[in-house]
Amino acid sequence: MNPKVLLTLEYNKIRLKLAEHAATSLGKSRAESLEPSSDFEEVKRLLKATDEAVKVDRLKGGVPFGGIRDVRSALQRSRIGSTLGASELLDIANTIGGGRKLKKFLHTVHESEPVASLTEAAEPVSENKTVEDKIKSCVDDQADILDSASPALSRVRHELRTSESRAREKLEQMIRTPSIQKMLQDSLITIRGDRYVIPVKQEYRSHFGGMIHDQSASGATLFIEPEAVVTLNNKLRELKLAEEREIEKILIMLSGYVAEAADELSISVEALGELDFIFARAGLARAQKATLPMMNDRGFLKLKKGRHPLLNPGAVVPLDVELGNQFSTIIVTGPNTGGKTVSLKTIGLLSLMAMSGMFIPAEDGSQLCVFDAIYADIGDEQSIEQNLSTFSSHMTNIISILKGMTPKSLVLLDELGAGTDPSEGSALAIALLEYIHRIGCRVVATTHYSELKAYAFERKGVINASMEFDVQTLSPTYRLLVGVPGRSSAFAIAERLGLPRPILEMARGHVDEDDKRVETMIASLEANRATTEAERRNAEQLRGEVERLRNQLEDDREKFREQRDKLLAKAEQEAKDAVANARREADEVIRELRRLAMEERGAIKEHKLIDAKRRLDQAVPELRDKRDVPKSAKKKAETIEVGDEVRVMSLGQKGHVVEAAGGGEMTVQLGILKMKVNKADLELIKSAPAAKPVQHVSATVKRSRDENIRTELDLRGSNLEEAILDTDRFLDESFLNGFGQVYVIHGKGTGILRAGLQDYFKRHKHVKSYRLGNYGEGGAGVTVVELK
Structure with missing residues (x-):
């Protein structure tokens, strides 16, 4: 470049x-x-x-x-x-x-x-890390060689510190001596040329032996090395030289590691x-606040709100420009101080930044091209040393550009054709632009010549542009308007500044009719552009509002979907938890029923069975709806009678009906357990057989199935005589039914009924043993009887 x-x-x-x-x-x-x-x-x-x-x-x-x-x-x-x-x-x-x-x-x-x-x-x-560790083991963070860098250095420094201590002790003894103190300028020890000295007053030089190493600027103080410490100072000097030699060895060693x-x-x-x-x-x-530009090698550039990187971001007017697609040349016209040169420099500098791997201060979506070269002729380059006029200087630069440019180059020309006769300058400018345009370069040129406006209008691939100027405030807006040629504002400015109307009218009369028509056409274009721009901004605002509402609606939809999904997931999880809890509860009830059924020591109270059945019924509806019972099962349930063998479908257990409980329920014996079950939950397996006589070794007892068979006897409220009669009959029936353990409920009360019954149990022929009920069996209110 x-x-x-x-x-x-x-x-x-x-x-x-x-x-x-x-x-x-x-x-x-x-x-x-x-x-x-x-x-x-x-x-x-x-x-x-x-x-x-x-x-x-x-x-x-x-x-x-x-x-x-x-x-x-x-x-x-x-x-x-x-x-x-x-x-x-x-x-x-x-x-x-x-x-x-x-x-x-x-x-x-x-x-x-x-x-x-x-x-x-x-x-x-x-x-x-090897080289790093070797250096760090010898050099500290202040770039001093550590004592541990080598054993020799450690030994030398130890001796050096010992010798320094001795020399200072010797001198301190001297400066504390009263006869010597009066000769000293100050009672202190200092160093001159690596040797310990003391400050002695000039007048005592002849009374004080030793070697003079220095004197003060005034000459009133002499820094003397007393004879008593000369030997110690010599020793110190030798040790310092030894230290320097050892340090030199360490540095050479480390430098060798670095060299490798x-x-x-x-x-x-x-x-x-x-x-x-x-x-x-x-x-x-x-x-x-720069962005990543999209790059191409097709000669296309499009800046969106591009800003000159060296101007104040708060004051610079962003630049919107497109080049290299429908047109490859832009001719910018407009008044001075309108920002034409800044626009040229912005295009060129942002292109150079992107070609250097830098982000550019522009909005996202900006595109730039990698040019083989960028050429620029910008500013007044009049040279006194070379005796060149402004026009000559511009021509020299342009000729150099023409020699080096290629179809992949970007050419920036400021005030093309300026500095000479307007008619010749405009003709030369058109010829140069036409030549460069035919080569295929991308060109942005600024000019004052109105002839170039017509050229840009007629030439394919070339477009007019202008810098907007506010006539009301007599100041530029620095906005580049592509597609609209700039027009002269001289008459409007002069009128605003107060130039007499007759002079203005006379001036307008000298303007060519074609020029007037061009100016009128440009004014009309500017008005249309302003209207279009306002409509565009309004449409952009509406589009932005629609986009915002659409995004908001989409966000609301997304939130609704998320909330719906969360609620569904929560409901599904709650349903799963409910089913799982019901299953666990049912399994727990069934396990307990089975455990109680497997106990060898007897039966359970009916109220405990009823409670377990209630817990089971509460759990079962989550798993199985009674309405799902087949109609055939319901029909069978209607014909079930006492003594029939049935299946309790909710439990999957077989049993016998021992009692019609009423209210659509029946008492079912499941092994040694009894519970009330709804008829709809029963399935008939086998009807009850006809009653048969029960054979016994010693006697023949004709006995039909007792519909009141039970494993517990409640005697609460009975007197002792009645209780003993009922208990005797209950024990005989239990023995005949093969029960191993039964419960006699007598309550706690005064204890008379309990004591009388227990005395009776001692003498009964079927009683093997008895005990009071445990926790959960009724405690002292129940006697558990074990039969032979």
Whole structure:
């Protein structure tokens, strides 16, 4: 790219702004030497890296570049065998450590937010911890050599500190001596040339022995090394020389380690500089509120609200312009100070920024082209040294442009044809534009000549544009109006400023009729454009409102769907939980019934069976609706009688009907358990057989099925005589039915009934043992009898 063009478009100022966002001198030097690229693939690669850096900057708020230094010169010196200083070695170690942290940071980010370009750029960064550790083991954070760097250095420094202590003790004894104190300017010990001295007054020089090392500016004080410490100072000097020699050995050793890794570290430093440069572009994008432009190589550019990056963002008027699609040349006309030159520079500078991998201050959706070159002839370049007029200077630049431009170039021409006779200047301007247009370049040119308006109107691929001017306020609005040629506002301005009407009328009379018609046509176009623009803004506002309402409706729909899904999911979960709870409850009841049925020691109270049945009935409806009972089962239930073998369908258990309980329920014996069951829940398996006599060894007892068979006897309210008769009959029946254990309920009361019954149990022939009921069996109100 021509350096003169970069200077004209103020690209160097953008480079300086970019350098301000670099974290290291490596990044700054790259920013200051930045050049636009004409390689389309290279530009895409640069912008992709910048885009990733912007994402990282937005997500993490900063990138760790701490400790990284430009150590390229130190690495080069190590290659040729030079000994590096401690501070240089420390910078190298810190750079290795900082690069390792940065590389790890980018790999961590890459796991959650893909940043392939950045991780690829960080790949060459060295993680040579060996060199870093060797340096850090010998050099501290203040670039001083540690005592532990070598055993010899540790020993020398120990001796050095001991000798220094002795020398100071000797001098302190001297300055505390009264005879010597009067000779001293101050009672203190100081150092001159690595030797301990004391300040002695000039008049006592002849009374004080020793060697003079220095004197004050006034000459009143002499810094003398007393003879008593000369030997100690000599020893100190020898130890310091030994320390310096040992430090030199350590530095040579460390420099050798660096020299071995110099090539690897040089590549690493270059990679770190590139990463800093990428993140500097991201920092500039953040500062300018810039966006990623879409790039092409078809010569098409479209700026949406583009802003000049060097102007105040709050004051600059955004630029909307499109070039390279329906037309490849724009001719901008309008009054001076209208912003034509700023528009040219904005187009050129934003193109250069994009070609350098930078975001541009414009709205999303802006498109720019990668040109092979950008040429610009902008401003008054009159040269006194070269004896060139303004016109000659412009022609020199334009001729240079004509020699270098290609169909893939962008040409920016300011005040084309100015500085000479208007008729010749306009003819020359038209000829130049026609030549450049035929070559195929993209051109934006500004001019005052009205002849170029007609050229743009008639020539295919060329379009007029103008900078809007408010006649009411006599000031430009700096808005570029593409498709509308600029018109002269001289008469309107003169009239607003108070020029007498006769003069204005006379001036208008000298204007050619064709020019008047052109001006009238332009005025009409401007009025139509203003109306269209107002309607467009109104339509845009309505469209925005419709878009907002549509988005709001879509949000409401989405919220409704989410709420509906949540409610359905909640209801489904509640239903599942209810069914699961019912199943658990039913399983628990059935397990308890089975456990009680399996107990060897007897039966359970009827009220406990009824309670278990009630719990089961509460759980069953969730799992099975009684309305689902087949009609055939209902018909069978109507014919079930006492003694029939039945199936309790809700429990899946078989049993015998022992009693018609009334209310559509029947008492069913399930093994040793009894419970009341609705007829609809019963299924007939086998009708009861006819009664048969029961054979016994000692006697024949004719006995039919007792419809009141039970495993417990309630005697509460009976006197002792009645109770004993009932108990005797109950025990005989239980024995005949094969029951192993029965319950006699007598209540607690005064205890007379309980004591009399228990005395009776001792003598009864069928009673094996008896006990009071446990918790859950009735306690002291029940006696549990075990039969033989």
